[in-house]
Amino acid sequence: MSRGAKRVARHIPVESGNYPYVTARVRAKKSALLTPDAYTRMLQMEIPQIARVLGEGTYKEEILSLATKLSGVDLIEVATSRRLAAVFTQIIGFSEGELRKMIGWYLDRFDVQNIKTIVRGKVFGASPQEVMDDVVAAGSMTEPFLRELAEAPSLDGMFERLDGAIYAQALEALGVKASEVRRWNQWEDLVTQLYYQNLLNVIPERTEGTRLMRGFVRREVDIVNLRTLLRLWASKATLPYDPFIDGGRDIPKAVLAEMVTMDANALAARLRQYPLTQALASRLKELEALGVGQLVRSVEKLHLLETEKFAHLHPLSVVPILDYVVRMEREVQNLRIIARGKESGLPPEVIRDLLVI
Template identity: 25%
Template sequence: MAGSGFAYLNARLRARRSQMVPELFFQQALGQSFPDFVRALGDTVYGPDMVGDGLADVDRAVASHMQRMVGDLPGLVTGNMREAVNLLLLQADLNNLKTILRGKAAGQSPEEIKGRLVGGTLPEVLVNAMLQAPDVASVAQVLQLPTHPLAKALRAAASLTDPLALEVALDRDFYANSLEKARRLREPALASYFGLQVDATNLTTAFKLHALGVTTTEGYFVPGGSHVSPVLFNRVAAGDFAALEALSGTPLAPASAARNLGELERALRQILLSKAAQGGKDTLGAGLALDYIRRKEWEGARIRLLARRAYYNLPADAVAKEVA
């Protein structure tokens, strides 16, 4: 893969990284009223996207900003370089699809679900149609995109009645496709990151299986990781958290002390953000795009969470750990 195209993209990314919301904003937001939060957000790079002063307006501003600052990245490069950058945005499609399916299972309204969606490659009209679809089979019918890796995966898994099994089926297809493509494109930073995400996914699934009391773990393990073996997966799913000591000396070591899903997800989020940050050294590949996209997704998620804390007048400690 030629480095010249990425040299141009990375120069643009460095300029955009310098405009990210400063940490002080997030610290101050923990104690602000909703009107004060909206005013403070209007003074950041999200200001041009703010139209109105309600919670839904904050969500729309985040979505619009992400589309401008992240959604345009594949268009700045061509060929294999575009494929590599687009691969990173497909991750948001996976997360959005899971969020939609979870929301529907919980009986949430389309508006509630939409407030938690992030970027991605799917056009808004298609996302809105998925939000209005009554069930999984209907969502699969809406997602009729022949070249999208999740479309075929969802149609194949739509008959599954276990929500967790459905998500794992999507994960399995998505990561198999992503790992194969990252290696074919000769993007080691992306392949390494996706491999670590597979490990993180398996740990999360094992914790969920234990919490649900599921004793049969067959079919829930996603291949492609390097540090979480099927044996470790099964032990954790059975409640043997001491088995996590096997992660010592691996990038997943900070997660070894987790004993519940909340602790695990916070540790994994930090691990994956740190892993993505290593891509900042990848001057001739898609590593810097990986770092920037994950930073912006985390920035948008924090803004939305803090907006809800302020809107519902929740105490700061209710979300402090989640936005740290």
């Protein structure tokens, strides 16, 4: 290729990544996710039986490696966290080019979750090992670095190690040191806002692949905002700051604060204006009667439906991979709910209502 042709090529949007190979591998992994029938059977089992069933399937390696050290709920929680990290690290490993970058950007959500987990653990006096048992090292931060944060002698010392990152930026916005924070919910919301803001900023709209990823992330912003809206609306809570995220695809951020104060009829009418929430609007009063938890879970189920629909429309893109990330993470959350529910003696039907399937 001539020098002039190379200069021109640099400015032509070209898809970069082994999409057919990665999407085929991910489809195979998705087919191994637990089915609704598998959850139904687990609800009739005791915790040791559940661990044994998991040890006979895709969680075999993690269950076997931990079975001599842990048991019960601890075994299930740590094994599922490690499996999550291992699978996502594997996907990054066999992805190439721009596809690999996009998946990595999205998986940084686990860095956000991990830092929040470590902060909560320190606030409530958990040991570093207890904190690390809940960490999923699937983002950019390595497990040794996360352990270093968990073992930091103080919150102030921990945030010194995060200087320049969104976690320190959110703290700076509060205008206090970590040791002076009394309620961390505003910091957590600021971190979430910065994560999505940065994610949308780094995804270029150069190619079809990056445009699809932007669409996926913007829809997820709608879902996160909707979950926050319904939680605040149902609890009649007010916050001294704006918890909503800019950049949603369907629901403008500007209308969300107003929607928090509406009565059920007005809110349902407003939600019917957006294709994303039309079905939810028709069930709003029914879900409200069942409590905040059912409202939030209805949004999380909507998220699964939306990601699957988007993935079906674009089978050879980054979207099926992101859909699998969402579903695999949800599977692990469901397994933890079942294990903790069993440990607490909850009836199977109560635990079932807590699942998002």
